[in-house]
Each structure stands twice: as C-alpha cells, then as structure tokens.
Amino acid sequence: MSIQGIFPIEKWDFKSESILADLPGEDLKLLMARKLEQAYKKGEIIFKEEAYPSGIFYIARGKAKKYKLDKDGREQIIYVANTGELLGYHAILSGDNYPDSAAVMEDSIIVFIPKEDFLETLRQSDVLNRRLLKTLSHEFVVLTNSLTLFAQRSVRERLALQLIVVREKYKVDFEPGMPVEINMSRDDLASLVGTARENVVRMLSEFKSEGIVETRGRRIIVLDVKKLIKVANFS
Amino acid sequence: MSIQGIFPIEKWDFKSESILADLPGEDLKLLMARKLEQAYKKGEIIFKEEAYPSGIFYIARGKAKKYKLDKDGREQIIYVANTGELLGYHAILSGDNYPDSAAVMEDSIIVFIPKEDFLETLRQSDVLNRRLLKTLSHEFVVLTNSLTLFAQRSVRERLALQLIVVREKYKVDFEPGMPVEINMSRDDLASLVGTARENVVRMLSEFKSEGIVETRGRRIIVLDVKKLIKVANFS
C-alpha cells in the first residue's frame, strides 16, 4: 500500500495556498485598511491560549508554531505555519478564545488585522467567505489525519512522516535543487511528533546509520525521501 | 487546576446545536426539497472513507460514529455524532473525498441530502453560510483538543475523559434524573480512547472498585462524575 493510500499527500498541506491570495482588490483593501506590520524575533509569542482574540495574524515572512501546553508546561505542537498563512481566525469565527498559542520559530514579519476589519470584510466578501469555508473544511480533514496518526502510529512512523512534512515547509527557503536543511530544534521536532526529545535523537541517529538523513549541527538534511515514506508506512 | 482550565467543558461538544436548527423556512425548504429519509440498522455503514461524496447526511434519530481504519483494519473512532447532527459535509465543502467512514451505532433514521441541493442552499443562504463557518471553526477547536489529548494524556486519563463526554451523548436517551446508561461496546470505547479493548476492560474494573462506575452487562453507569474529572485531570 502506498503512502497515498493511507495519508494522501495532498492532505498533508505541503503547499497550503494562502487564503488571501487573489482576493478581489476591493476586499483586500478593506481587510488591510488598518493592518499593523511587525517584526518578531525568533521565539516571540504571537498570542496565548485562552486569551481573548483581538484579531488575526498574517505571516508575511517566516514560520510560526501553533501549540498547547500540558499541565506540566510541556509543549505540544499542533501545526507549523509558513509564509503566507493566516493565524488566529478560528477563534474569531467560532467566538471562542484562542484554543492554542502561537510563537514564531524564526525571525518573522507578522501582519496584524483587527477583528472588526476581518469580520466586516467577511460580511462584504463572498469570495472570502467561500475561501474560508473551503480552507476550514480542508484543515479539518488534515487535522483528522493528524489525529489518527497519533492514535495509530508508532513514534518512529510519526517521526518519519513529520520529517517529510516539515521538509516541505523548509523547502521554500532554499534554491530548487539545493539540499533542504530542516532548521528545527530537537525539542520542537519532538513536540511535533508527540514524544520525548531523547527518542527523536535516538531515532534520528538510526536514520543516519540507515543513510536516510544527515545532520549538520542542529540542521537535518533528508537524503532519501523514499525510504522515509517506507518507514512512515510500515515498520 | 480545574478541568475547565485545560479542557473547557464547552469545547467538548456536549450539546452541539444542530446546524439546521432555526434555519429560515425558505432555506430549509430548498435544502430538503429532494431529501431521502432512510432507516439504518445498528452497524450499517453510511459512507466509506475515500468514497466520492454524493451528499450530506442528517441524523434525524440515533447515533453514528466517524472512524478511520488503520492498515491492519482496526478502527479509530474520531467522533460520535448524535441526533440532530450533520455528517459528511466537510468533504463536500473542501472538495476532498470522504476523509473517514461513518456507521450508525444503534438503529437510526438518517436523512440524505444531495450534494447539489446542499451547495445551492449554501449559495442562497447567508445564514447557513455563517452557521457553517461558525460550526466548522468550533469543530476545529474541539478536534484540536482531541489531538492534544492523544498526544499528552495517558490511556487512563483518556478513558476517564471519554466516559464523561460519551455519557453526555447518552443522556438524551434517558429521563432527567434517571441514571444514564452508556450503551457502547468495549471495542468502540477502546477505539474511541485509542487503546486495546483489554486495557479498557481492566481500567473499567479499576473504576468499578473505586466506586466510580458500575456495569450492567455491557452497559456502563457513571456513579461519580467528579471522581472521573479528577482522574482525567491528574492521576
């Protein structure tokens, strides 16, 4: 059985198109009327779980993680968002407080859009409406896959799959054809996979001796995606 | 820390209001124009993972599980839907095939609404549009909680929490004040918790000896919700 059979590649959000891409100029203008562009340093927090949502955030450049803390304060990363993605709109739409926290994983440019402007644009724009419905339902499908991943797969399989997914997110930072370096801390990788850092380290060194990956300091280079797909599938 | 702090009760979908409740009569008429009402026997499948979605399903009466099969054919239950809930609309909205399967857990009445009618109503009805956006984003929040539940909590904690959640779903079948019997197979409970049946059985008998639950054949009666909340939280 191919990996597509179980986890269709397109459901893993390799290239999630921006919600705002080719939005009618008029709508975009309204949405961006009072935007606030800000530089964030690596590690800075964008918003915190349970906080009242005051707006949405557009990643103009950089990467951010969405995560929840457990009762011992350990992070569980739910999603890694890339340049062009929107953060914090679920809470605005559902009327809940933020269900999770978000922090940038590298120096980033984040655009803040006030809640009122977002909701007003939504009232006026059929396109944004449809786009959001489609994005949300797709995200739902992706999250469903993540859930079964956690419930049914071993740590080794999960790590293999996340390496494939995460590599795609770092791809955009490198010239086509150049080796892609995953520049993510072992801690973040562990919390994305849902395991302890030590396990990630151990399995990475297994992958190294199997010729699947190579490391340069903290950075990880995937040498053989096909083998990773195999590991993610069976084993 | 209270359970609300970590998993706010209202985010566990105890009483998910029907999407179709108080929809304008006109919209409802259009939506239901070509509906097909059908009786399903316990265990019957409503739709299958990866199938092309031909419409949406409204649970007029009964309960259904949404689930995915792993490569060894074992079920992972993602969600238990109750009377009044809508199934299969994520796929219609996102343009994907069904990401999961659905089957009724007891004899049920299911109303089928053709894809075209649903989409046409959506085009015409602002109310339905807003309702769906809100429901979807809320469901997203709920699913996010489920994800961290799997990633961060032990089997014992997960079982305790699911007993609380599931009990609420069976509540509607009993007179107020009467003891609520959870009439779910150990297998289904195990696959909802994400563990083996044996573990569920063992922990249930622990809960029994701790005076937390009582069983009558397959049926489970929760005697002490507060203790369950404690188990779900710490332990």
Added chain:
DNA sequence: GGAAAAAAGTGAGGAAAATCAATTTTTAAA
C-alpha cells in the same frame, strides 16, 4: 428457552516509549 455466536473479562509476558542522569557538542554573547 436453549444453543450458538459474540462480546466481555483475566493473566502473563514482552515491546515500546518515558524518565532519569549524565556527558558532549553547538550556538550565542561578551
């Protein structure tokens, strides 16, 4: 009501992963 089938329950043993306790390497900052 009784037989067959299905589901629930029990126990032992083993594998996977978490935890604890270090050491070494890398990165960042003065």
Added chain:
DNA sequence: TTTAAAAATTGATTTTCCTCACTTTTTTCC
C-alpha cells in the same frame, strides 16, 4: 576569540501499554 549558556546526545532504568492465549458472561436468534 573565548566563554557561558543552551542544545544535543548517550546510556541505563522504569513504566506503560500492547499482544496473545484463554475463560466466562452476555446477547442473539432459531
């Protein structure tokens, strides 16, 4: 460049949970 701090790595130990093999109970259906 040096040094301190942070991050990565390794090994040993413990815990949790899964699996297998089996018995008992409950449910279903003639």
